[in-house]
Amino acid sequence: MDLKQIVEDARQEHIPLLLDETAEFLLNFLKDKNFKNILEIGTAVGYSGILFLQNQPRAFLTTIDINEKMQNIAKQNFKKFNVEKRVKLIKGDAKDVLSSFNQKFDLIFLDGPKGQYIKYLPQLKLLLDKNGFLIADNIFFHGKVRAEGFVPHKHRTIVVNLRKFIDAIENDEMLMTQIYDIGDGISISKLKK
Numbered sequence: 001m002d003l004k005q006i007v008e009d010a011r012q013e014h015i016p017l018l019l020d021e022t023a024e025f026l027l028n029f030l031k032d033k034n035f036k037n038i039l040e041i042g043t044a045v046g047y048s049g050i051l052f053l054q055n056q057p058r059a060f061l062t063t064i065d066i067n068e069k070m071q072n073i074a075k076q077n078f079k080k081f082n083v084e085k086r087v088k089l090i091k092g093d094a095k096d097v098l099s100s101f102n103q104k105f106d107l108i109f110l111d112g113p114k115g116q117y118i119k120y121l122p123q124l125k126l127l128l129d130k131n132g133f134l135i136a137d138n139i140f141f142h143g144k145v146r147a148e149g150f151v152p153h154k155h156r157t158i159v160v161n162l163r164k165f166i167d168a169i170e171n172d173e174m175l176m177t178q179i180y181d182i183g184d185g186i187s188i189s190k191l192k193k
């Protein structure tokens, strides 16, 4: 089976996944890395998780999703791609699950509810290995985060919270952050030495 098939099936069902440009960017980022413990918030159908595992042969993935239907599809996909032994799928609300870990992660991929990134940040910093990376996707939220002027009510909380998140990762004295105008906006943060 081809990973492209997963992407096509999900897009037909309007399930949001990594954009192609973002996937390509991540593949490049992964090239010289050797991650062991990856944490993902937002499994969906397992596409980004499979991408990480295929390109990080020594890595184990812990991935959280609140949606049972997504979890079931992801479970099947992890099996189809023979990575299921390297995955721990956790069903739950990330805000509850994040405080239950007693291990560190060398890569954290934040791709869950966009309005919650800022709330997760303090916990994510605690979970990050000293040489680890925190990557957050969709931080521009279809361009609305950087647009000037009126933000429609239904997007306001997400946009305001993403602006707070960007401000926090750029100005946090513990973090070094780069923001990339790729796909829907992606950030890569590291703990300062």
Ligand SMILES: C[S@@+](CC[C@H](N)C(=O)[O-])C[C@H]1O[C@@H](n2cnc3c(N)ncnc32)[C@H](O)[C@@H]1O
Pocket (backbone or CB within 6 Å): 016, 017, 018, 041, 042, 043, 044, 045, 046, 047, 048, 049, 064, 065, 066, 067, 070, 092, 093, 094, 095, 111, 112, 113
């Ligand atoms: C953008 S999709 C993830 C896409 C996936 N990372 C990929 O590219 O293949 C976001 C996912 O976050 C999940 N989600 C939304 N709110 C959540 C929450 N509070 N806790 C955990 N997962 C959540 C949704 O069910 C959805 O599957």
